[in-house]
Amino acid sequence: MPLTRVSLRQGKSAAYRTAILDGVYRGMRETLEVLEEDRLMVISAHEEDTFRHSATYLIIKRSDALVVIQLTVSNTRTVEKKQALFRKIVENLAADPGLRPEDIFINLVEVLPENWSFGNGIAQYVAA
Amino acid sequence: MPLTRVSLRQGKSAAYRTAILDGVYRGMRETLEVLEEDRLMVISAHEEDTFRHSATYLIIKRSDALVVIQLTVSNTRTVEKKQALFRKIVENLAADPGLRPEDIFINLVEVLPENWSFGNGIAQYVAA
Amino acid sequence: MPLTRVSLRQGKSAAYRTAILDGVYRGMRETLEVLEEDRLMVISAHEEDTFRHSATYLIIKRSDALVVIQLTVSNTRTVEKKQALFRKIVENLAADPGLRPEDIFINLVEVLPENWSFGNGIAQYVAA
Numbered sequence: 551m552p553l554t555r556v557s558l559r560q561g562k563s564a565a566y567r568t569a570i571l572d573g574v575y576r577g578m579r580e581t582l583e584v585l586e587e588d589r590l591m592v593i594s595a596h597e598e599d600t601f602r603h604s605a606t607y608l609i610i611k612r613s614d615a616l617v618v619i620q621l622t623v624s625n626t627r628t629v630e631k632k633q634a635l636f637r638k639i640v641e642n643l644a645a646d647p648g649l650r651p652e653d654i655f656i657n658l659v660e661v662l663p664e665n666w667s668f669g670n671g672i673a674q675y676v677a678a
Numbered sequence: 679m680p681l682t683r684v685s686l687r688q689g690k691s692a693a694y695r696t697a698i699l700d701g702v703y704r705g706m707r708e709t710l711e712v713l714e715e716d717r718l719m720v721i722s723a724h725e726e727d728t729f730r731h732s733a734t735y736l737i738i739k740r741s742d743a744l745v746v747i748q749l750t751v752s753n754t755r756t757v758e759k760k761q762a763l764f765r766k767i768v769e770n771l772a773a774d775p776g777l778r779p780e781d782i783f784i785n786l787v788e789v790l791p792e793n794w795s796f797g798n799g800i801a802q803y804v805a806a
Numbered sequence: 807m808p809l810t811r812v813s814l815r816q817g818k819s820a821a822y823r824t825a826i827l828d829g830v831y832r833g834m835r836e837t838l839e840v841l842e843e844d845r846l847m848v849i850s851a852h853e854e855d856t857f858r859h860s861a862t863y864l865i866i867k868r869s870d871a872l873v874v875i876q877l878t879v880s881n882t883r884t885v886e887k888k889q890a891l892f893r894k895i896v897e898n899l900a901a902d903p904g905l906r907p908e909d910i911f912i913n914l915v916e917v918l919p920e921n922w923s924f925g926n927g928i929a930q931y932v933a934a
Binding site for chain 3: 599602610636639659
């Protein structure tokens with residue numbers, strides 16, 4: 551059950567934001583075996599002085615279209631799965647809404663499966 | 679020292695939001711041995727296109743009143759404590775402000791006790 | 807590659823917010839061997855009813871100027887490094903914008919180095 555937090559600059563259309571969320575969701579479905587309908591995503595749009603980033607990091611040149619994607623996920627994936635996830639998200643967002651690959655920052659926060667309650671006050675991943 | 683982040687849709691009253699924070703706080707106090715006055719809670723209220731969720735997940739039917747509760751806590755609790763926390767938060771929020779249990783999503787992010795500084799630049803959980 | 811989230815009350819100037827981000831960034835550079843240009847920081851400013859904290863915790867007296875700093879970092883630092891980070895951030899923010907040390911709350915969320923993609927869909931910390 552990934553919980554997705556996206557941060558970006560203000561001034562983009564609803565269609566643009568929707569394309570980002572859809573692309574991240576499809577990337578998770580395609581690489582992490584996330585179930586259909588397992589979707590929970592929040593966006594925060596920021597003015598310039600509340601969203602600060604360096605223009606360059608390592609060899610990566612960033613623009614103001616930088617998108618920061620932080621996914622909280624269970625700690626059950628291999629390194630290879632994570633690498634596939636990163637590649638697929640970037641592929642999807644480069645296609646729509648047309649982001650530069652340099653402008654896509656992704657971070658995974660991993661938690662134990664027992665740390666989720668999807669509803670009803672039950673820890674669904676703990677055996678009954 | 680839990681740090682609580684709540685995300686929900688815009689359009690609710692301050693009293694409604696206060697009831698949610700109070701219910702989560704009491705749930706932590708009742709099940710995790712959180713100290714009185716150990717309270718730090720932030721809410722983000724979102725428009726529809728920045729708060730996206732599936733209408734159903736597993737057998738859970740969600741409404742637009744869905745509340746996402748992410749708690750950062752020390753990694754010192756048993757599975758049973760976590761299960762008790764989930765149950766109690768849902769019980770409290772069902773009572774006030776009257777949330778449907780299906781609309782309460784909870785996630786715990788666990789960190790080492792040494793990862794907190796509550797003030798004054800000191801890591802209070804590290805022995806002096 | 808720390809990802810920094812800062813939460814505080816509304817009503818402060820852009821210069822005040824900038825001083826906070828600059829002080830946290832310098833603190834990370836000075837104590838965690840964070841590279842120059844390794845900067846990614848987001849602020850959320852909250853109205854009173856969406857930013858709730860106790861007035862006191864342990865012996866710490868908090869004011870409405872409380873600043874909550876949550877840093878997602880790789881799990882590669884010793885306890886001593888973390889303690890140095892906390893001290894340095896507080897020293898920097900006490901100097902500019904002049905925060906009370908009691909009003910600076912810091913939390914670290916640690917992740918595996920493989921959990922970052924800084925751009926281009928690559929997990930830069932994973933050996934090629």
